[in-house]
Amino acid sequence: MPGARGVAERAAQRLAELGTRDAPLLAAQLTCAALLLAPIGGWGVRPLVLVLAVAGLLAPAVAASARFFALLAVLAGVRVLLDWPLPDNHAYLLAIWCSAVAVSFASPRPRAVLARNARLLVGLAFALATLQKAVIAPDYMDGTFFRWAVAVDPRFEELGALLGRGGADLERTRAFLEAWPGEAPPGAAFVETAALRAAAHVFTWATVLLEGAVALLFLAPPALGLGRARDAALLLFCAGTYAVAPVAGFGWLLLAMGIAQSEGRRARWAYLAVFALVALYRGAE
Amino acid sequence: MALLVALAAAHFALVRCCSLHPWLGGGFGMFSTVDARTLRVFRVDASGERPLEIPPELEDAAERVEALPAEAWLQAFARALAEDPALAGATLAAEVWETRFDAEMRPVPRRLAGVVVAADRAGR
Numbered sequence: 001m002p003g004a005r006g007v008a009e010r011a012a013q014r015l016a017e018l019g020t021r022d023a024p025l026l027a028a029q030l031t032c033a034a035l036l037l038a039p040i041g042g043w044g045v046r047p048l049v050l051v052l053a054v055a056g057l058l059a060p061a062v063a064a065s066a067r068f069f070a071l072l073a074v075l076a077g078v079r080v081l082l083d084w085p086l087p088d089n090h091a092y093l094l095a096i097w098c099s100a101v102a103v104s105f106a107s108p109r110p111r112a113v114l115a116r117n118a119r120l121l122v123g124l125a126f127a128l129a130t131l132q133k134a135v136i137a138p139d140y141m142d143g144t145f146f147r148w149a150v151a152v153d154p155r156f157e158e159l160g161a162l163l164g165r166g167g168a169d170l171e172r173t174r175a176f177l178e179a180w181p182g183e184a185p186p187g188a189a190f191v192e193t194a195a196l197r198a199a200a201h202v203f204t205w206a207t208v209l210l211e212g213a214v215a216l217l218f219l220a221p222p223a224l225g226l227g228r229a230r231d232a233a234l235l236l237f238c239a240g241t242y243a244v245a246p247v248a249g250f251g252w253l254l255l256a257m258g259i260a261q262s263e264g265r266r267a268r269w270a271y272l273a274v275f276a277l278v279a280l281y282r283g284a285e
Numbered sequence: 286m287a288l289l290v291a292l293a294a295a296h297f298a299l300v301r302c303c304s305l306h307p308w309l310g311g312g313f314g315m316f317s318t319v320d321a322r323t324l325r326v327f328r329v330d331a332s333g334e335r336p337l338e339i340p341p342e343l344e345d346a347a348e349r350v351e352a353l354p355a356e357a358w359l360q361a362f363a364r365a366l367a368e369d370p371a372l373a374g375a376t377l378a379a380e381v382w383e384t385r386f387d388a389e390m391r392p393v394p395r396r397l398a399g400v401v402v403a404a405d406r407a408g409r
Contacts, residue, residue, distance in 0.1 A: 096292075124289050138385070144388075176390075181394060
């Protein structure tokens with residue numbers, strides 16, 4: 001039996017190996033980890049995905065196989081079809097990402113192909129998210145979305161109380177927002193302080209500017225040498241957003257895509273650290 | 286990449302033509318707009334409309350109808366609801382509403398779709 005010191009040394013060695021691992025393999029295995037931590041689909045798809053995710057994590061050669069990711073892509077696609085129209089963005093993105101990984105591993109230059117696919121997918125996803133918020137949605141840029149979300153979403157309760165709306169005021173506000181017009185219970189009203197309204201506008205602009213920046217940085221030509229800025233913007237987005245947004249699986253998927261296009265060990269460590277941070281957020285929920 | 290663009294185009298088309306929930310589909314519209322949709326079902330008779338509770342076994346179907354309020358799906362939902370013996374022979378109405386908020390945060394509901402399943406057709 002190895003002593004505690006031996007176990008610690010082996011764990012440290014494994015951890016050190018992670019940073020030196022090839023970016024495509026690391027991205028593939030982080031995708032498997034994401035599927036294990038945030039299982040997808042119903043009972044028709046989930047068991048097989050979980051078995052594949054464990055296999056990909058335990059056997060690097062399996063994770064680096066085009067056929068393996070083609071199978072994951074098919075399962076992720078079947079999940080979208082079975083659950084349609086309920087799957088949201090990341091269910092689609094997962095299926096496309098698994099296809100991209102499969103195509104990359106089948107190519108003679110997997111690293112370059114996967115990095116390009118990852119950059120384009122992240123860039124397009126964020127460009128669409130920015131377009132939805134800044135142009136298409138009728139109630140985002142005027143602050144309505146966050147004024148509503150800060151009131152109804154339990155994760156904003158502490159912030160709301162800090163900014164002047166807690167206890168009875170919050171209950172009155174929720175009763176007002178959730179009631180059918182003309183059917184609100186007595187006393188229901190939208191209670192809002194100036195600080196809350198300002199916070200809603202700050203969240204609105206911070207989100208749309210950061211998402212727009214990620215889109216531009218990931219869609220910019222690689223020759224511009226914006227690698228560090230790309231990583232910093234995506235890491236900042238994931239570290240901030242998934243402290244609040246209840247979609248850790250989407251965060252892990254974005255981080256797997258981020259690591260696929262990252263250059264250098266330092267960036268990879270940063271992605272791994274934020275991957276762990278999102279897991280901590282989820283554990284604290 | 287082409288697949289992502291095609292899925293986004295399908296999302297925008299379905300939102301425009303068929304009131305697909307903007308958060309769903311491949312358009313990356315999550316957290317871009319207020320998420321407040323409601324499926325309301327009524328028993329309709331001479332005395333007016335009486336709201337009905339959605340039974341637990343129809344909650345999944347209700348979620349799908351709220352996400353994409355296609356008339357055929359609403360009809361199917363109302364017919365499934367009419368299978369409840371307590372509603373035998375009743376005329377049922379099913380409607381999907383979306384709530385927006387004005388500058389004072391007053392709710393402004395909008396009916397996205399609705400069907401009435403007449404007594405003689407309910408349960409078929």
